[in-house]
Amino acid sequence: MIQDTASSAAAPRPWQLPAAIAAALLVGFGITVLVSAEPWRAWLALLTGALPDIRFSDAEGWQVRRLVRFGSVIEEAITLTFLGLAIAIPFRARQFSLGADGQMFLSALAAAAVSLALGGMGYGAFAVLPAAFAAAVLTGFTWGLVPGWLKARYGANEIVTTLMLNLIAVQLYRLVITQWMNDPNAGFLTTPVLPAAALLPNLLPRTNVSAMLFLVPFVVLGAGLLLTRTTVGYEIRTVGQAPAFARQVGMPVKRTVVLSMALGGIFAAFAGVHVSNALLKRLPVDLTPGMAFEGLVVALLARNEPRAIPMAAFLYAYLRAGAQAMERTSDVSREVVLVIQAFIILFVVSERLLPATWSPARLLQWVRAPRAPKEAR
Amino acid sequence: MSLDLAGWTLFAATIVVAVLRATTPILFAALGGLVSDLAGSINVALEGLMLIAAFFGVMGAVYAAQWWPGLPGWACAWLGCAAGLAAVLLVTATLGFFHLELGADLIVAGIAVNLLAAGLTVFLLVTLVGDKGSTAGLSSPALPSLHIPGLGGLPALDMLINGEGGHGHHVLVYTAFLAVAAVWIFLSRTRYGAWLRAVGENPQAALGAGIPVKRMRYVALLTSGLLAGLGGIYLSMGYLTLFQADMTAGRGFLALAAVFLGARRPLGTLAAALLFGASAVLATQLGALALPTQVVYMVPPFVTLCALVFAGRHKPARTGTDTNTDTKNTGRKGPPISSERLSA
Numbered sequence: 001m002i003q004d005t006a007s008s009a010a011a012p013r014p015w016q017l018p019a020a021i022a023a024a025l026l027v028g029f030g031i032t033v034l035v036s037a038e039p040w041r042a043w044l045a046l047l048t049g050a051l052p053d054i055r056f057s058d059a060e061g062w063q064v065r066r067l068v069r070f071g072s073v074i075e076e077a078i079t080l081t082f083l084g085l086a087i088a089i090p091f092r093a094r095q096f097s098l099g100a101d102g103q104m105f106l107s108a109l110a111a112a113a114v115s116l117a118l119g120g121m122g123y124g125a126f127a128v129l130p131a132a133f134a135a136a137v138l139t140g141f142t143w144g145l146v147p148g149w150l151k152a153r154y155g156a157n158e159i160v161t162t163l164m165l166n167l168i169a170v171q172l173y174r175l176v177i178t179q180w181m182n183d184p185n186a187g188f189l190t191t192p193v194l195p196a197a198a199l200l201p202n203l204l205p206r207t208n209v210s211a212m213l214f215l216v217p218f219v220v221l222g223a224g225l226l227l228t229r230t231t232v233g234y235e236i237r238t239v240g241q242a243p244a245f246a247r248q249v250g251m252p253v254k255r256t257v258v259l260s261m262a263l264g265g266i267f268a269a270f271a272g273v274h275v276s277n278a279l280l281k282r283l284p285v286d287l288t289p290g291m292a293f294e295g296l297v298v299a300l301l302a303r304n305e306p307r308a309i310p311m312a313a314f315l316y317a318y319l320r321a322g323a324q325a326m327e328r329t330s331d332v333s334r335e336v337v338l339v340i341q342a343f344i345i346l347f348v349v350s351e352r353l354l355p356a357t358w359s360p361a362r363l364l365q366w367v368r369a370p371r372a373p374k375e376a377r
Numbered sequence: 378m379s380l381d382l383a384g385w386t387l388f389a390a391t392i393v394v395a396v397l398r399a400t401t402p403i404l405f406a407a408l409g410g411l412v413s414d415l416a417g418s419i420n421v422a423l424e425g426l427m428l429i430a431a432f433f434g435v436m437g438a439v440y441a442a443q444w445w446p447g448l449p450g451w452a453c454a455w456l457g458c459a460a461g462l463a464a465v466l467l468v469t470a471t472l473g474f475f476h477l478e479l480g481a482d483l484i485v486a487g488i489a490v491n492l493l494a495a496g497l498t499v500f501l502l503v504t505l506v507g508d509k510g511s512t513a514g515l516s517s518p519a520l521p522s523l524h525i526p527g528l529g530g531l532p533a534l535d536m537l538i539n540g541e542g543g544h545g546h547h548v549l550v551y552t553a554f555l556a557v558a559a560v561w562i563f564l565s566r567t568r569y570g571a572w573l574r575a576v577g578e579n580p581q582a583a584l585g586a587g588i589p590v591k592r593m594r595y596v597a598l599l600t601s602g603l604l605a606g607l608g609g610i611y612l613s614m615g616y617l618t619l620f621q622a623d624m625t626a627g628r629g630f631l632a633l634a635a636v637f638l639g640a641r642r643p644l645g646t647l648a649a650a651l652l653f654g655a656s657a658v659l660a661t662q663l664g665a666l667a668l669p670t671q672v673v674y675m676v677p678p679f680v681t682l683c684a685l686v687f688a689g690r691h692k693p694a695r696t697g698t699d700t701n702t703d704t705k706n707t708g709r710k711g712p713p714i715s716s717e718r719l720s721a
Contacts, residue, residue, distance in 0.1 A: 031500075096484055150682070150686065154689030155689040156686065159484070159633065160634040160637070160681070161682060164679075164681045165682070167627065167677075168678050171674045174671045175669055175672065178669065178671065293492060296488065333503040335496045335503065336496065336500050337496070338495055338496020338497075338499075339497050341489075341492055342492040342493030343489075345485060345488070345489035346486055349475075349486060349489075350475060350481045351480030351481070352478075352480055
């Protein structure tokens, strides 16, 4: 009776995702051609700039260069996978919660605070890391409960509340770091460097790719199992797909709405730990907000299907790294990727490639007797 | 004592003027959000649409001055205004096309338009101006202010009517408050307004009654784009006389909140927009105290949350997944974030 959004929407149109990405890239290229003197070079950089440079020469043998940049793609893909999951879980309950940003900021702060406190007391990694994860997950969950509760109890629109809560969370983060966690020796506003016991082991030299990479499959699997194999997951999918049916059979719709947003917070918390304990190793006061929107694109590209999210995250991280390469080597700024991103979303969520009214028969009808088309929306 | 009183009146008038200035962009966008919301098309792209209009308004005025050097400043400003509105209508039409013709979910498409606006404005800013932050290097004109003479004898009243420095209020400040009346008349006194609300209440019934549903939704979206665009143009050609990256700073989302807070009525929306304007002014006034700036920045979003809680305290909670049957019971329609689009 209940069908999955992901499977039912994606299965009959396997060509749509590549077509959408190609169409969006075309639009982006069109805009670039209008304003750039060297569009081809810019686009070569955009599409290949993130690749490591592998060369063979007789003198030096095989050489791999630019691994740092490819490392940054993997780093970002990990963060985006978690943020994508954080957006996708509430989306499956038809909750447009954009609160992943605030959840990530506060979770990173909690993880850093616990790491500093426990690490300062001399505990080893086996005590500090789980404690940091626990603190972050708890924070993300709690901060996710707030918009859920506001929605269930007061009917407050979750787009507005999560955005407002993001603003509050970012300011709270800055307040705590400025007032209580500032390292006076750093020269800028930031927390002290996290103790070694709190850091995730590094995998690739000169990059920040850490053991978090091994955790990603398990988290993705966990999200998938949560949706498909648990009662809460079933309720989330049902409330999202058929709210009337969910209410009719007596499902706790409100509790499901609240839980979907709070559970999303858990995945944002993983992104927070990744930022604080693996990528930056300390938290600067000017950490850039807005990553949640990137997570949104990832979730939409993956059609909110956990299994597909790592692929979408990698694709998008690849595009972003390419955009930075493009900005350095050509006259096109990297914001063009935001435009491409917007069109990817628009094409991915479109249900048709051409308006239904544009079939020749309908056009003739329109010409003969201009009147409202038959369907409502 | 009387001097003290005069001082306080003057101070109060300054505050009122500041609130009016802070309210204007939110009010425009909120009226836009109201019109599209009543037609059943929630417009979450208000933020991006404001940004688009703000950018193209400034650039239009700058290019008009470059292309026709003989043109007086005020004409450039109005040409810029027209360019901004044209751009915003184009982007809104794109949004409407993807939603109404290609079946894209309106909320997701609206979020995409916000991204598009944030990216496109900065991208074009870098390309055309060579600056990633703002158009501060260019001299762009502002739209005029309206001065009402003959009030020099009453400083407080003069301050209230003509603003700080006695230049008068910006023409778009007046327009915003006139727009409240216009929207109210349109929605409750014209046939098109009734059609529009009917489409929002029950599209199937409206279709059955012979109302062109899709056309009304286009009208609603374009109107909301136009109004949000005026708000954006006020930001870049009145409030400031330059464009800054992300200069809307969440006002479009505040406007969305104002629609819900104002119980989806023009006057309620006006009151909510005034509240948000006042909370922004309150934040700047608190800045004079010894509070950390972060606490000050938390005030407007916190006020918004409190207001949403206050607005929803007596209503049976809507979870946004409610269907039309429930809206009949509560007498008003929830935000149309229902699942019906999935099956459409």
